[in-house]
Amino acid sequence: MVKLKCGLEIHAYLLTNEKLFCRCKASRERGLESNINICPTCTGQPGAKPMSPNLNAVEKAVQIASMLGCKVNSNLPWMRKHYDWPDLPKGYQNTMSGAHAVPLGINGKFENINIESMHLEEDPAAWDPKTGETDYNRSGLPLVEIVTAPEFKSADEVYHWVNKLVHALNYLKAVDSNAGVKADVNVSLIDDSGKQKTERVEVKNITSIDAMKAAIIYEFERQSKEGSIRETRRYDESKGITMRMRSKEKEDDYRFIEDPDLMSVELNKNFIDNQRKLIPELPSVKLEKLIKKYKIDAKNAAILARDVDIVEFFEKVGDKIDGKFALPWITVELLRVLNYNNKKLNDVSISVEHFTKLLHMVKDKKITELQAKQILNKFVPQSFDPSKTEGKIESEKELEPIIKKILKEHEKVVIDYINGDVKSFNYLIGEVMRATNRRADSNIVRKLLDKLIKK
Ligand SMILES: [Zn+2]
Structure with missing residues (x-):
């Protein structure tokens, strides 16, 4: 029986400002306007020199390498990888990969798959063959490349593994989750004893996780029927097929040389250790903690663990108030308010203290659940002390002047009521509730209104 043998080269954009x-x-x-974030360097003008590499990109790449359990190398030369293409006017891409390069990270392991190496490199521009135009906004963006061993045995395994990887990278806040991941996938077939049955085929430029899975399934079936030669193919997402691009290039074709304009990146042990300390608990650890420490069921734990900010917020709240009580206030109510405002928790300023106080007020029956939800709605963009500004008003002393003022402003309504129009009374209640931001206790308002009108 033939089996799949598959390895991945995954590219992700690092989350940097520059x-x-x-x-x-x-x-x-x-959908950004073309060529607005450009300069002589990233458009490859003759004579333009690179500036020293973005330190933040190096830091984040080291964090990723550590997260993947890689050994981080300390002396990293920048290579020039030469090729001619309209997306690369300077004629070479700067990369830490390729012949003679020292990868930033080596020999890691993530979720049972070995990581062979990890590199930092720049993205080329985007060339549109239909219009002939090149957009340089992307040119020079920092990318990481993660190369796995060819250990995947099915398209499903690839699909789940890459999803886990992206989830963990999002926890690290090191890659741009909106930009997604791209991958080159190499596929061949082996028999039960591990002997190669077909030549390794590289499928380039796959732009989504769904497409990775589909491309691998297609290649497996194609190679099972017609065998393969060593070549590079591309995946046509609209047709769902792979097509021949070129026969496999040798690494020599890229004429790798060390870039004379760039100094090697030197990483000392201290720097590497400091980056390692910044790595948060990963999704698998969080899930286990939610289930064991906070007694959250697996389904809700998965909802919480989707977003690192949400799960960390839950943990802080759960250390102050019963986690099970807090759970729906986060997985349902907080997420509802954030979704409604089209924000992530990170975009707004909701303090754990204010949120916990709000939950205590519900728990101690100082406010109703409905009132708490209304207060929560106002926590975006910034939370406040819910007891000071939004508590239920039960004090007659506090309510009397408000009600007197409303009676004075609506003399005609009061007369209508005295003349037997019952609806007018409800109108007055509504006005008091509006004036108190719905904080007034309606029973006390009713009682006071009756008393003050009779006066
Ligand atoms: Zn530039």
Whole structure:
């Protein structure tokens, strides 16, 4: 029986403010106007020199390497990888990969798959063959490349593994989750004893996790039927097929040389240790903690663990108030308010103290659940002390002047009521509730209104 043998080269955009070798803004959003974040360096003008590499990109790459359990190398030369293509006017890409390079990280392991190496490199520009135009906004963005051993045995395994990887990278806040991941996938077939049955085929430029899975399934079936030669193919997402691009290039074709314009990156042990300390608990650890420490069921634990900010917020709240009580206030109510405002927790300023106080007020029956939800709605963009500004008003002393004022302002309504119009009374209650931001206790308002009108 033939089996799949598959390895991945995954590319992800690092989450930095600036590009790798110039100080142009690093913008990754789609639909941006072309060529607005550019300079002589990232458009490859003759004579333009690279600036020293973006330190933040190096830091984040080291964090990723540590997260993947890689050994981090300390002396990293920048290579020039030469090729001619309209997306690369300077004629070479700066990378830490390729012949004679020293990878930033080696020999890691993530979720039972060995990581062979990890590199830092720059993205080329985007060339549109239909219009002939090149957009340099992307040119020079820092990318990481993660190379796995060819250990995947099924397309499903790839799909789940890459999803876990992306989830962990999002916890690290090191890659741009909106930009997604791209991958080159190498596929061949082996028999039960591990002997190669087909030549290794590399499928380039796959731009989503779904497409990775589909491309691998297609290649497996194609090679099972017709065998393969060593070549590079591309995946056509609209047709769901792979097509021949070229026969496999040798690494020599890229004429790798060390870049004379760039100094090697020197990473000392201290620097590497400091980056390692910044790595948060990963999703698998969080999930186990939620279930064991906070007694959260697996389904809700998965909802909480989707977003590192949400799960960390839950843990802080759960250390102050019963986690099970807090759970729906986060997985349902907090997420509802954030979704409604189209924000992430990170975009707003909701303090654990204010949130916990709000939950205590519900628990101690100082406010109703409905009132708490209304207060929570107002926690975006910034929370406040819910007891000071939004508590239920039960004090007659506090309510009397408000009600007197409303009676004075609506003399005609009061007369209507005295003349037998019952609806007018409800109107007055409504006005008091509006004036108190719905904080007044309606029973006390009713009682006071009756008393003061009779006066
Ligand atoms: Zn630039």
